[in-house]
Amino acid sequence: MRFFVTAMLLLFVHNIYAQQTWQQEVNYTIDVTLNDAEHTLDGFEQINYINHSPDTLRYIFIHLWANAYKNDQTAFSEQLLRNGRTDFYFSSEEQRGYINRLEFKTGKETLVTEATKDIDVIKLLLAKPLAPNEEVTIATPFHTKLPFLFSRGGYYKQFYAITQWYPKAALYDKDGWHAMPYLDQGEFYNDFGNYHVSITLPGNYKVAATGLLTETHEGPTLKQMVTDQKPDKKKQPFLPKKRKVEEEITPSSGKQQTWVYDARHVTDFAWFADKRFIVRSDTIMLGDNIVKANCYILPENAGLYANSLQFTKQAIRFYSAQFGNYPYPAVNVVSAPKALVYPTSMEYPMLTMITESTEMEVDATIAHEVGHNWLMGILATNERDHAWMDEGINTFIERKYRLQYYPEHYSTSLDFSGLNGAGVHKLLNTTIGLKKDQPIDLTSDAYSEFNYGAVVYEKTADWMEYLEKMVGKDTIAAITRAYYSNFSFKHPSPADLKNTAEKVSGRDLTAAFNKIYSTGYIDSSVMQEKTKFSFGIPGFKEQAKYIIFTPVAGFNHYDKIMIGGMLHNYQLPLQKMQFLIAPVYATGSRKLNGTARLSYNHFTKRTWLEIATSGIRYSINDFSDEKNDKLYLGITRFVPSVKLSLYNKELREKTKWTFLIRSFILKEDQLNFRDITTPTDTFSQAYKTTANNLVNQLKISYENNRVLYPYNANVVIDQGKDFLRIGFTGKYFFNYNQARQGIAARVFAGKYFNLNNTNPFAAYKTALNMSGPKGDEDYTYSGYFIGRNEFEGWQSQQVMERDGFFKVRTDLLGDKIGKSDDWLVAINLSGDIPDKVNPLNALPFKLPIKLFLDIGTYSEAWRNDEAANNKILFDAGLQLSLFRGGLNVYVPLVYSKVYNDYFKAYLGDKRFAKNISFNINLDVFQLSKLSRTIPW
Incomplete structure (x- = not known):
């Protein structure tokens, strides 16, 4: 061992003076x-x-x-x-x-x-x-x-x-x-x-x-x-x-x-x-060199790291076979605390810290981090400028390690949490397909967060496999060994790797190496032309264009439970032509409902153009009397649309413009009555009629999804036969701690034009609302309501986020308080109670309580006959946010006098529960984690 280390030192000193x-x-x-x-x-x-x-x-x-x-x-x-x-x-x-x-x-x-x-x-x-x-x-x-x-x-x-x-x-x-x-x-x-x-x-x-x-x-x-x-x-x-x-x-x-x-x-x-380290030690013989292997295991990780010493020795031998024998006298592996919020494994000469949660990943990560001794430690390229020469080449070798020791798990798991799973590889190729990837050879700080892992690690490994297919496995192995032998302790550059590869292979590899400076490289095995059918989520061992069938279920008050199936081709990487069809049988109305969508997508580096059409059918109301069976009223909606997303040319920025044009073509069942006379009785019989309606919409949005003080703004112009309305909505989030607690501010300003003043009901659904609109006021049928046309009971207390979005409701009035066919402005504030002053933290469970405050005014309040104290309206209270904000329950505690008078007059003494409202926001269940790191 002493002879080998001394020889390496002499070679190192000689090379300093002998090389140019x-x-x-x-x-x-x-x-x-x-x-x-x-x-x-x-x-x-x-x-x-x-x-x-x-x-x-x-x-x-x-x-x-x-x-x-x-x-x-x-x-x-x-x-x-x-x-x-x-x-x-x-x-x-x-x-x-x-x-x-x-x-x-x-x-x-x-x-x-x-x-x-x-x-x-x-x-x-x-x-x-x-x-x-x-x-x-x-x-x-x-x-x-x-x-x-x-x-x-x-x-x-x-x-x-x-x-x-x-x-x-x-x-x-x-x-x-x-x-x-x-x-x-x-x-x-x-x-x-x-x-x-x-x-x-x-x-x-x-x-x-x-x-x-x-x-x-x-x-x-x-x-x-x-x-x-x-x-x-x-x-x-x-x-x-x-x-x-x-x-x-x-x-x-x-x-x-x-x-x-x-x-x-x-x-x-x-x-x-650490005081608690459990130390496991052994030696590894590599020629004349004896390597002392040590694993430092925290008691909390003892079971998971039981075989870590074996894995360490295995990694040293595997990488020695790939590059050349490990020259150092020791290798040390440390297990990190489980409770780290942002766990990361990291390598240093002869030493690494590991943070993983399964034994297989402990093994593979030890191999990866120990492998850095050859690439980071001995070759020692400029990792800030050429990170791929360390991380990417190492990932290429790690894949070989996984394939040898875990062939049954290699590239088969849809795991989005690590850099080595098939899941991240899928997202990489999705990003490439969207033209949002970056070249392999950039400075580390030039990458978006996602691309640093996906491109530097996975795309480089893909490129190495491409090079391997070009020159052959034996030749790529010879290139690896020659590269290590020639440039140990010399800080090689990309040109040094290229020259070595060309010398060993005897080929001009300029075209292959140019790929590291360009975008758009996709592993040829990712997407094949053949089409396959799959039940549920398909496996990813064999790549194909899948048509997937999966069971689905839904619910509303009128249709009750709806069960059926969904046939679609939504998968990663995203396909240009996408379709979805989901028929469902409604157990309540005993009708066939469902939804369908067809879209064509075109991607450039800065844009995503989607041309789509969709349709949906479900029940929105029911009615029954003593003479008839129950009638179910439904909505059939078709929505052709064109959406253009425009991204910042700097992929590290989380900004985006969106331009959306769509039409809501509506076929609405309506209730009507006719008099029926029989020899014994005269009564009114209910029957259905159909009304056709059309709403055209233009929406322009800008958003910045940065983690600190994110904001977005949009202008929506809706036009129908009897109305035109313009609404501006701006949102801003003021963070005040690392738990992402803060104050969410929303500002709305709207202007309404009544195009049919002769029709007293023209503005019933479409007028501006100070309160959050109810289901029957959702004139484009874009929101999910459990009981869209209910006027009593808890289902009638659901509101949607639109217009003034006050949480108090005056549904029993013929003319709701705060409704306007002219103009309306409002501010909505919702804030987390800081942990330091939140008395609810004493509870044994987390109760996500917030405070809300709404302030607004509208045109009609400033007419001469309105009282001064009704010009500016407000409400405030408690907000319970569940399922990451997917379900929000609002309890108004203080509000304007006009609301207080309404509640006393219409709701009686036992009105506390009737004042509660709730909102269902299905948008939060999208892949928000990915959307924060990937610009799509």
């Missing part, structure tokens, strides 16, 4: 102490910077990664918001992090620093220019306040992930300095070097770290560590003498313990600590 290219070398000696009461680190480091470049350096950029967590103005914070996370934005000072108490010195001379546009990067001015082939040693103390575990590093209770924790020199190459800020989406580009790190912490902790543990001993106190750290010129920190450690040394509880680690020619140093 060059690279810097940066070595670190660090002494650090963890204060687990305050979640801080106090440390001292020496940086030995060796300038192998042909340039004279007058300054060095230094990463202060922990400052990315200092406030909500950093690149890290802004990216989290763009990607849909508010947890850091709303975090407390206690949860944030920083690094300070810095004093950079060369010898006794203090160096000057300059700020940059990013607070986690500084410019360190050297005392004298650093010429080619010269080196400088820089020393500094540092104090790091660890953040809560928002991203890769920090604390969760007393589990510590100590990553990006010390002042680190930025990388300098032929392209200049890579002084990049810390990002959650986007990894790193670091110099190779040697690390000698002494970690002091309470003795009851166990530590997992980069490198090889060389010794442990009782450490100094925290006070000594802070006051006594000074550079020791006699110390030889960069090539420490190694000694074999047969087994982990268990620290004694209750004392400070120091753990000393050495790591050679690595790009970074990270460590994890």
Whole structure:
């Protein structure tokens, strides 16, 4: 093992000078102490910077990664918001992090620093220019306040992930300095070097770290560590003498313990600590190299990670066969706490943290993360600019691992939660079909949140499989090994991979490699021309254009339970021509109802054009008297439509314009009566007539679905035979904590034109309403109502979100309060009760109670005969939101005097329950999670 590591070091040094290219070398000696009461680190480091470049350096950029967590103005914070996370934005000072108490010195001379546009990067001015082939040693103390575990590093209770924790020199190459800020989406580009790190912490902790543990001993106190750290010129920190450690040394509880680690020619140093780690260790023989494998398992994960050591050894052997033998002396796997809100697995040299929930995914993720040692650790490309060369190639190898060890599960699960399931692969190819994908070779921060995972990981792996089919499996394996052999410890570029592939294959692969710079590549196996039938959700092992049959059910007050089936071709990737037909039998009305839809879709990079027509039939009322059987009145509605969605050219933005033109062609059953005379009686007999109606609609919408303060606005123009109405609706959400609690504000302004003043009933359904309209006022039949034409009982208390959307109702009046055939304006506010002041949090279950307030006015209130106190109307009360807002129940508690007078006059003393209204909003059950991350 010692011979192999020494040989690798000599090869590394030789390549620095022998190749036309060059690279810097940066070595670190660090002494650090963890204060687990305050979640801080106090440390001292020496940086030995060796300038192998042909340039004279007058300054060095230094990463202060922990400052990315200092406030909500950093690149890290802004990216989290763009990607849909508010947890850091709303975090407390206690949860944030920083690094300070810095004093950079060369010898006794203090160096000057300059700020940059990013607070986690500084410019360190050297005392004298650093010429080619010269080196400088820089020393500094540092104090790091660890953040809560928002991203890769920090604390969760007393589990510590100590990553990006010390002042680190930025990388300098032929392209200049890579002084990049810390990002959650986007990894790193670091110099190779040697690390000698002494970690002091309470003795009851166990530590997992980069490198090889060389010794442990009782450490100094925290006070000594802070006051006594000074550079020791006699110390030889960069090539420490190694000694074999047969087994982990268990620290004694209750004392400070120091753990000393050495790591050679690595790009970074990270460590994890927890008092509860269960440590499992073994060795792996790879030629002359003995690799010590360690798994650090939290008790809560003991069952899930029971075979993690076996998986780790298996991964080392598998990737060694793919690339070349693992050169490092140790490999360490850490299980993360189950309760992390945003769990993510992450790799560092010789060390990885795993967050998974099934044993198969633990195995595959260990393989993936351990595999980064070859790609991230040894090849060490610029991951911020070419993330695919690490993540994508690794995913390609991981697929081979899954295929070998889990062939029965490979690419068969419709799992949208991870980056490796067939589900994400389906969404990728859907996004490609919608022309919303991005090229493989972009900077990490240029991707939308979804495309970073889907393109960088899955699309790259698809491209690698395409390349494999082109050159053959044996050749792609030879390319992989040659690429690793030729460019270990050299920071290769895409051109280096291309040149290697062409040299090994003997082919010009320019056309194949050009695909990484373009969009639209789809794996040829994704969609075949054949059509297959499927019952229920089809499996995805075999791709095809499916026609799917699935049972369906529905319900309303008149039809009762409706049962039937649905035949459709809706699937991922989306097809240009889509259809759905769903006949159902109504057990109440004993009629055949149903719905159908046909659409054609055309996609460009910025647009989605849909031309569609739909139809639906169901009952909307019933009537019976002593002489007749019950009559059921129905609605048949046909809706031809054209919708154009226009997306922002920047896919990271969550903005969209929508233009919709449609017509509602309505055939409505109506109730009529005729007198019937018999020898014994005269009575009125009810019968049905049919009325045809047409409403044309133009809707223009703009929305920004950002996670912080999202908003949307739309203008709707409806025109019918007797009316024209124009309505503006704007919505804005004011977040006030990371739980996505806040205040939802809605503003409505409408203008109505009565085109048939001779008809006193022309405006009955279509006029502007201050209260949320009831079912019989839904003149386009666009809402779902349980009892559309009920006027008593709980079903009559359903309202829809439209117009003024007050929650109080005056249905028993011949002319509802707040109804207008001129103009109307209203503001609706609905707010969560903050957790800190919500007394309902004492309950053993979550009760999603909100407060609402509605304020509005309308034309008729300003006529001379109206009382002054009726000009501005209001209501307020409690709102219970269930099923993510799919069902909202409103309890008005205070309201305008005109409403109070109405309730006393018409509802009597026992009116509390009758004042309650509710709203059903089926729109929230769409794939809203996907719509926040994918622009479709």
